[in-house]
Structure formats: C-alpha cells, structure tokens
Amino acid sequence: xxQNRKLLISNQLSxxxxxxxxxxWAPMVPFVKMGMNxxxxxxxxxxxxxxxxxxxxxxxxxxxxxxxxxxxxAITGCIVLGxxxxxxxxxxxxxxxxxxxxxxxxxxxxxxxxxxxxxxVVESIFKRPLMSGFHGGYSLGTIVGSMIMSLLxxxxxxxxxSSFLIFLIMTGVTLIGCRALFSDIKSFNAAHVKAADSTxxxxxxxxxxxxxxxxxxxxxxxxxxxxxLSWTTVFATQNRGITPEVAGYFxxxxxxxxxxxxxxxxxxxxxxxxxxxVVLGAIMVATGFFITASVEHYVGMMIGFTIIGLGAGNIVxxxxxxxxxxxxxxxxxxISLINSLGYSGILLGPVIIGYVSKxxxxxxxxxxxxxxxxxxxxxxxxxxxxxxxS
Numbered sequence: 001x002x003q004n005r006k007l008l009i010s011n012q013l014s015x016x017x018x019x020x021x022x023x024x025w026a027p028m029v030p031f032v033k034m035g036m037n038x039x040x041x042x043x044x045x046x047x048x049x050x051x052x053x054x055x056x057x058x059x060x061x062x063x064x065x066x067x068x069x070x071x072x073x074a075i076t077g078c079i080v081l082g083x084x085x086x087x088x089x090x091x092x093x094x095x096x097x098x099x100x101x102x103x104x105x106x107x108x109x110x111x112x113x114x115x116x117x118x119x120x121v122v123e124s125i126f127k128r129p130l131m132s133g134f135h136g137g138y139s140l141g142t143i144v145g146s147m148i149m150s151l152l153x154x155x156x157x158x159x160x161x162s163s164f165l166i167f168l169i170m171t172g173v174t175l176i177g178c179r180a181l182f183s184d185i186k187s188f189n190a191a192h193v194k195a196a197d198s199t200x201x202x203x204x205x206x207x208x209x210x211x212x213x214x215x216x217x218x219x220x221x222x223x224x225x226x227x228x229l230s231w232t233t234v235f236a237t238q239n240r241g242i243t244p245e246v247a248g249y250f251x252x253x254x255x256x257x258x259x260x261x262x263x264x265x266x267x268x269x270x271x272x273x274x275x276x277x278v279v280l281g282a283i284m285v286a287t288g289f290f291i292t293a294s295v296e297h298y299v300g301m302m303i304g305f306t307i308i309g310l311g312a313g314n315i316v317x318x319x320x321x322x323x324x325x326x327x328x329x330x331x332x333x334x335i336s337l338i339n340s341l342g343y344s345g346i347l348l349g350p351v352i353i354g355y356v357s358k359x360x361x362x363x364x365x366x367x368x369x370x371x372x373x374x375x376x377x378x379x380x381x382x383x384x385x386x387x388x389x390s
Contacts, residue, residue: 004125007125019137057105105343226346226350229251261310286370288307
C-alpha cells in the first residue's frame, strides 16, 4: 500500500474511532440516567462536566500537537477515551460520574483537534477537498459504535461488559490503523505562516476575525450534534414511547444518514461549492428539528433525523476546512480556537436543552435548536460569500 493511501486510511480511522466511542455513550444514557434516578435538569448539569473537560483540555491540545505531533496525541486520546467509557459504566455517584465525563470530554477534544489538524495537512498535500470524507469516517464510526453497543445491550450483556468490549475493539483499531498519522507538522506551519507574511504589511499576528465567526457557527452546530448525542435516547423513551433497549437505534439512524452525506460531501462541494453546501445543509437541519418536534410519532422522529443527518453531514467539515486555510494563523491554533468556541456548544447545549425541557418540553428544545441552526445558514451565506470574493 502506498504512503498516500495510508495517510487517507489512518486519518479516516482516527475520526472513526472518535465517533465510535463517543456514539457508544448514547445507548448507555437511559441506563445511567435511570440508574441514578435523575430528572432532565439534573442530567443536563452532569453533562456540563463533559463540556468543562473539553474546554479545560483545549489550551493544552495545540501545544501538545506542536510538540508531539497529531499521531501521538490522537492515539493516546483514543485509549483514554475508551477507558473513560468503561469508567462511566461503573460510576455509582454523581461526583464520580462528573469526573469521568470530564476526562471523556477532554479525550474527545484531543482526538478531534489532532485528527482535524492532520486532515488539513493531508488536504494541502492532495490539493483537493477531502475534509467531508474524513468526517465521514467519524460518522461511520458513530454507526459502528452505537450499533455495536445497542446490539450488546439488546442481547443482555449490560453496560459494564459492553463498554469493555468496545474499548478492546477500538484500542486494537487505533494501534494498528492510525500509525500513518503525521508525527510532526512543524514544516507545514512554517510554510503556512510564511505565506501569510508575504501578503501582509504588518509584522504583528492577530486572530483573523473570520476565525471567531466560524467558532460561533461551530458553537451552534457542535451544540446541536451534542444535544442529539445526549438527548436522542431520552427523547425516544420519554416522548415517543420507545423502550430503552431499542432507543439507541434512533441515534444510529441519524448517524447512517450523516455518513451518507459526508461520504458524498467531497463531490458535492466540488459540484456546487462550499457556500451552497453549508447554507442548504443548515436549512435542512433546521427543517429536520422542526419536523422531529412537531410530529408526535416515532415515524416523524425518523423522518426528521434523516433530514438532519443529510443536512448536518457537511457543515462542520467545511467550516473546519475553511478555518484551516485562513492565512496568518497556525493550523492547530485555528482549529483549537474554533473548537474552543464549538465545544462551548457541547458544554452549554445539552444543559440548555435540559432546562428548557424541564420548563416546557423536549419538543420546544428541538425547536430552539432549529432556530439556532437557521442562523448558521444566514451567517454562512454572508461570510462564505465574502471569502469567495476575496
């Protein structure tokens, strides 16, 4: 196998393991929530610790990638993430669950940033759109992870043994499949910043404003996807009458449609452009949330999730790809910054959903998400249009 193909496969697998272990948490949610007898607001507060862990890790991830490279950071993060999944299954006190969820969140962000940094460098080598396909690896991983966990729970293995088996499988995939990730990106950063200096009249580097705007858009999208991860099974059981053992398949259904969108995303972006891909996708996501909330039957949930998955599949990958190409800022700095704002959505999104649900209902929470994602469509139409002109 040639080196270029190894690069592509390793990057997809790093995203895939991230998606698989993260999605394996979704079918566990009803068992953890009911096992501790938590209401929606209490569970939302517990999820806050996952976001806090992510945000605490963010300032260190960029420097770690600069020093050790994406490969070591991604592989270490995958192993710690799998171990924390096992820890979640055994947690029997709220404070312990908070601590393990924080470690879970920190590991997620480490793998996410390392994989995205590696992907931006690979895109620069191939000189063609690849980011949607890489994120397709993440989506395929979510299908595998949620499906395996749901099947293991369906046959009665329980969350302890099931999480341990997920850890063993994903650790093996990581150690064998992610060895071709870059161990050093210093040369790429040097060329990237030098190119920006040659077109700039100032010697002082500052954060490009567009990076901050992209971070705010990622805040909404990460928050929406995080809400689906944490609340889909709760919504299915509490609001649509689905049993906990089967509820995990609804997240799998969403993950399948997102994977289809992402694996066709590179061709879609080439055909209609980045701006149309993002704007039309955001409109679809908003529509899907409204359908999910308004149709009082699980079929409406399936239709809504289909539209959400197809629309959301290429929004974050294209925002991240665009951020990685903004001149004047190191790639790991750009991606760490937008992920810092983005993961604030994971920090606040599930919590807001919990409180809105307690005050009103989960249906109203999903409608709120639909409105927020429609804002993403409007802002993306503006900033990506400006980027095209410039």
